[in-house]
Amino acid sequence: MAATITDVARAAGVSISTVSYALSGKRPIGEKTRQRIEAAVAELGYTPNAGARALAGRRTYILAVTEPLRPDTYTPAHMAFVLATATAARAYDYDVLLLTQEEAAGGLHRVTTSRIVDGVIVLDVLDHDERVELVRQLGVPAALVGIPEDTEGLACVDLDFAAAATLAVDRLADGGHRVVGLLGHPASVYERGSNFPIRFRDAFVARAQERGLEVRLATPDRTIPAVRASMAELLGSGHDLTGLVMHCEDAVQMRALDILREEGLDVPRDVSVISAASTFDTSSFSPPLDVIPLVAEESCSRAVELAIAQITGDGEPRVELIPPRYVERGSTAPCAT
Amino acid sequence: MAATITDVARAAGVSISTVSYALSGKRPIGEKTRQRIEAAVAELGYTPNAGARALAGRRTYILAVTEPLRPDTYTPAHMAFVLATATAARAYDYDVLLLTQEEAAGGLHRVTTSRIVDGVIVLDVLDHDERVELVRQLGVPAALVGIPEDTEGLACVDLDFAAAATLAVDRLADGGHRVVGLLGHPASVYERGSNFPIRFRDAFVARAQERGLEVRLATPDRTIPAVRASMAELLGSGHDLTGLVMHCEDAVQMRALDILREEGLDVPRDVSVISAASTFDTSSFSPPLDVIPLVAEESCSRAVELAIAQITGDGEPRVELIPPRYVERGSTAPCAT
């Protein structure tokens, strides 16, 4: 049988509440009492019972995380966010309960009304997301990674994708490039209302127009023929494209680089390439790519903080955009022509 | 404030215990009382408080799942197992707590001694796995997906990788192939003691020898040059290899097929190819591949059942091997030479 606080109290020769306070640090404890208690705890291998603690303290130290894994979704990136959330949560003594896709909304409801969790982290939010609606309705402490259409009363964090797009375009425009392309996610991703690719694309187009550039877009799925077709479109019949921004999964980016090579185009001599909002490591690509990294750890740990702030009552819901960072790796150069 | 069982009891005009029993179904309830209770529950939107339930009922209905995400690990497959576990657990009214890598052993200890979870699912077990040792020591209800060196007292489930290898070899040998190759996982995976690739490889070699075949092995990482080198080795200088079994991630398999094409080798005319123990869909490959599927849902739902059986006290720990299945897709043919 596991040791209880009563056992510890008896072993240390103090009252239960003294043990409780000693452990929580919520009131000063005499030096020698504290030591006796610590000794007893160590000896008995005491760990507080989570259920009892939740019941009495009205806090479970568990966060729910919901991450819909859609068919066209890029698993490693999503996994990275889930894991980053779990790790970030642990830094605040929180554990993470993983909700299943099927149960996206139902599960949220269930775990919050049954008070299994203190709060919720919503990953990969859509413009119009039923989970977001539900979270607002339930009034449960929550943080979203991603920005829905209506952010009223919600805590949201995300990379500033619009700023990232602007940064990429400016880099190319400043280098004198006049024809630039965006190799984006599969079309279905935009259609579904996954908001970050849209924010990126729209800002990309807008900024390119501001800077007077010709813009080309392509949205292949991950298959080789699709990537090949997209690259053909982007490059144009005369191969007049000189700036390429890739906002898509790593396999597609690698294939795109293969194709450039096949076409006899050198990076960065003929085409400058930027990998944007990427969760993976582009330094081992050939050639290594300039990148505007999307760091799951950043977004997720901030999300966890925002959620916990609401749980503990300090901190209002707010939208936080993480400013993008540009990492040079030599895959861009001034336009030759 | 959320409604409690007391509220329901008052609203229905019955005692608390009657409500409890009505909800748990653990003793017969009069028809009209039951209806009054159900009405009250619906009206108040009552959901039992998980903490209280855990404290009184000594069961949390949460399983911990530990899945170490190693650098050379194939994310989508691992994600599939985690999700399959979560989904399977829900079928038994269980939720799933996701442990982080850093905390693999420590976290297991923590969540079980604090009784946050009723049991544990251990994924991707190694031959010698500290998590497995800990599970045994703690005596917590658990199920492993994968077979460690010492299975004493442990519930384990896994695809029968040895049988899968035998099946693949037999398929080729029966087709008259005399020189067969295995394109395996990266070498580091075998060195680490990840047990299923080893079980597969060893059975592959053993069976091939029994059948008097010449065997070639290669263990590339996922980079194109590595795959290219491995394929060159396997094919041999005279391209005398006619049977290829691939037990590796999908990107590598696709690249291997690309290379066969480049070499002017047709599947299945020149080389018969089998994708073994694959978690992904090989029907959209070109050409579609014969496959011995590894179905995460099968292993995980069985693991969940084994864990729950231990929690509820019926069912002893045992090792279960799932027999492999061969799916034809036209990528194998009798040997031409």
Place this chain on the structure above:
DNA sequence: TTGTAGGCGTTATCAG
């Protein structure tokens, strides 16, 4: 600085 005692919301054991 320490101790006492009343919950927290359920489950389950006794009685009726």
Place this chain on the structure above:
DNA sequence: CTGATAACGCCTACAA
């Protein structure tokens, strides 16, 4: 078939 009433293990005013 239904009702009281102990636990369950911990937290936290309230006292001392």
